[in-house]
Amino acid sequence: MEFFSKEDIKALSKITRLNLINSVTGYKSANLIGSVSKEGKHNVAIFSSVTHLGSDPAMLGFIVRPTTVPRDTYKNCKETGFFSVNAVTKSIIAQAHQTSANYDYGISEFEEVSLEPYLFENLAIPFVKESPIKLLCRYLNEYHIKENDTIHIIAAIEKIWIDDDLMQKDGFVSLEKGNIITINGLDAYCLPKTIDRFEYARPSYKAKSILHNGS
Amino acid sequence: MEFFSKEDIKALSKITRLNLINSVTGYKSANLIGSVSKEGKHNVAIFSSVTHLGSDPAMLGFIVRPTTVPRDTYKNCKETGFFSVNAVTKSIIAQAHQTSANYDYGISEFEEVSLEPYLFENLAIPFVKESPIKLLCRYLNEYHIKENDTIHIIAAIEKIWIDDDLMQKDGFVSLEKGNIITINGLDAYCLPKTIDRFEYARPSYKAKSILHNGS
Numbered sequence: 001m002e003f004f005s006k007e008d009i010k011a012l013s014k015i016t017r018l019n020l021i022n023s024v025t026g027y028k029s030a031n032l033i034g035s036v037s038k039e040g041k042h043n044v045a046i047f048s049s050v051t052h053l054g055s056d057p058a059m060l061g062f063i064v065r066p067t068t069v070p071r072d073t074y075k076n077c078k079e080t081g082f083f084s085v086n087a088v089t090k091s092i093i094a095q096a097h098q099t100s101a102n103y104d105y106g107i108s109e110f111e112e113v114s115l116e117p118y119l120f121e122n123l124a125i126p127f128v129k130e131s132p133i134k135l136l137c138r139y140l141n142e143y144h145i146k147e148n149d150t151i152h153i154i155a156a157i158e159k160i161w162i163d164d165d166l167m168q169k170d171g172f173v174s175l176e177k178g179n180i181i182t183i184n185g186l187d188a189y190c191l192p193k194t195i196d197r198f199e200y201a202r203p204s205y206k207a208k209s210i211l212h213n214g215s
Numbered sequence: 216m217e218f219f220s221k222e223d224i225k226a227l228s229k230i231t232r233l234n235l236i237n238s239v240t241g242y243k244s245a246n247l248i249g250s251v252s253k254e255g256k257h258n259v260a261i262f263s264s265v266t267h268l269g270s271d272p273a274m275l276g277f278i279v280r281p282t283t284v285p286r287d288t289y290k291n292c293k294e295t296g297f298f299s300v301n302a303v304t305k306s307i308i309a310q311a312h313q314t315s316a317n318y319d320y321g322i323s324e325f326e327e328v329s330l331e332p333y334l335f336e337n338l339a340i341p342f343v344k345e346s347p348i349k350l351l352c353r354y355l356n357e358y359h360i361k362e363n364d365t366i367h368i369i370a371a372i373e374k375i376w377i378d379d380d381l382m383q384k385d386g387f388v389s390l391e392k393g394n395i396i397t398i399n400g401l402d403a404y405c406l407p408k409t410i411d412r413f414e415y416a417r418p419s420y421k422a423k424s425i426l427h428n429g430s
Contacts, residue, residue: 001376001377001378001379002377002378002382003374003375004374004377005373005374006371006372006373006374009273009372009375010271012386014271015385015386017271017273017386018386019383019385019386019387019388020270020375020386020387020388021267021269021270021273021372022270023386023387023388023390024302024348024350024372024375024377024388025244025246025265025266025267025300025350026244026245026246026265026302026303026390027243027245027390027395027396027397027407028242028266028267029240029241029242030242031240031241049266050240050241051240051243051264051266051278052236052240052263052264053360053362054236054280054363054365055232055233055235055236055237056229056232057225057363058221058224058232059362059363060240061278061360063266063268065269087241088241093411093413094421094424097413097416097422098416098421098422099416101416101417101418102418103418107418133239133241135239135240140362141360141361141362143360143367145276145367145369146356147268147274147356147369148268148269148272148274150268150269152276152358154362156221157221157224158220159218159219159221160217160218160224160235160239161216161217161218162216162217162219162239163216163217164216164217167217170234171227171231171232171233171234171235172234172238172399172400172403173234173235173238173399174238174403175242175399175405176399176405181242181410182242182397184387184389184390184407184409185387185388187412187414187415187425188389188411188412189409189410189411189412189413190390190391190407190408190409191407191408191410192242192397192405192406192408193405193406193407193408194399194403194405195305195308195396195404195405195406196309196403196404197402197403197404198308198312198402198404199402200402201312201313201314201315201316202316202317203317203318203319203322206313207309207312207313207316209309210402
């Protein structure tokens with residue numbers, strides 16, 4: 001077992017600490033957030049902190065650090081009130097990763113990294129054409145986390161588009177069928193395979209597998 | 216493409232909506248949070264919302280809903296000021312899922328689901344013996360998300376134990392080598408395989424693969 005105390009963590013080099021602390025909380029979601037500036041410039045940036053907050057009303061949250069990349073996303077979300085969330089698939093990991101570079105304000109990462117913006121009729125917000133799950137979200141609020149000067153953005157999920165192949169009858173969306181990836185740490189992109197689904201758990205008996213009879 | 220408007224989402228049955236909205240934001244981390252009550256009773260419950268907040272100081276956050284399972288975790292974290300975060304591996308997914316059942320206060324889920332508590336010397340907080348990554352966290356603060364009456368708990372990562380096999384020289388922790396799983400929706404457990412790692416991205420050139428020469 002490797003052991004790190006609080007003091008050990010503090011004493012690590014910056015890159016080692018970033019790798020370590022970004023890995024230890026487990027796999028993270030991979031989403032491209034699309035937005036548009038007041039001047040009409042498109043922006044897209046990868047986020048690994050998008051988290052489900054509740055289903056009724058449908059809400060999500062994500063974390064931004066106003067002083068670092070990608071501050072354009074934050075600015076645009078607040079100015080226009082809307083943004084898109086687009087799932088990252090195996091075939092676009094290199095482009096998705098490249099959106100984390102610190103491009104100047106007003107530069108379209110879509111053009112720089114060769115991702116195709118997709119525009120729905122009557123919506124100014126750009127989506128990522130390649131993504132099998134596209135969400136239109138509305139900015140609701142933000143909470144300043146004073147402990148490390150980050151911002152937790154809270155948003156409503158207003159519209160959802162999902163490729164037919166991923167949808168199951170019970171509302172479950174198979175991320176595996178869409179080749180959607182997950183992130184380990186800062187820079188590792190991983191492709192999951194489903195190993196099991198379980199029934200809703202109750203104290204009185206052991207929840208059974210939904211996928212494997214008899215297990 | 217399947218399309219859901221805000222009104223469509225609202226009109227879905229509860230279970231269908233839960234499955235849909237819990238899936239569309241992507242893969243989620245899988246962690247067992249261990250805690251202890253003032254009376255010394257152990258508690259463990261699975262969470263899919265643990266998210267990295269920052270590396271210096273090392274911090275994480277997770278979401279609790281005070282009115283539903285697992286409220287014991289929240290109560291214990293606030294009362295004692297500490298809790299453990301333990302990675303979920305392939306071999307314990309059934310037990311981990313079963314911790315989401317609504318056991319009565321004071322019942323030890325460790326005993327009910329057959330997970331082995333691991334106790335470090337001088338620490339009252341129980342860890343999960345089977346987990347290759349164990350974090351000791353200190354409660355720092357909480358933010359009430361008034362939009363849906365949830366609570367965002369903010370904590371400091373104070374101690375880390377990691378199985379040697381997972382640690383790499385640059386601080387990166389290979390979740391794949393620990394057979395750590397990720398969650399799709401409410402109830403699907405998935406095992407990822409790493410497909411690539413990339414260099415730090417800069418605007419001036421394309422970040423290269425760290426794992427595959429020449430790609």
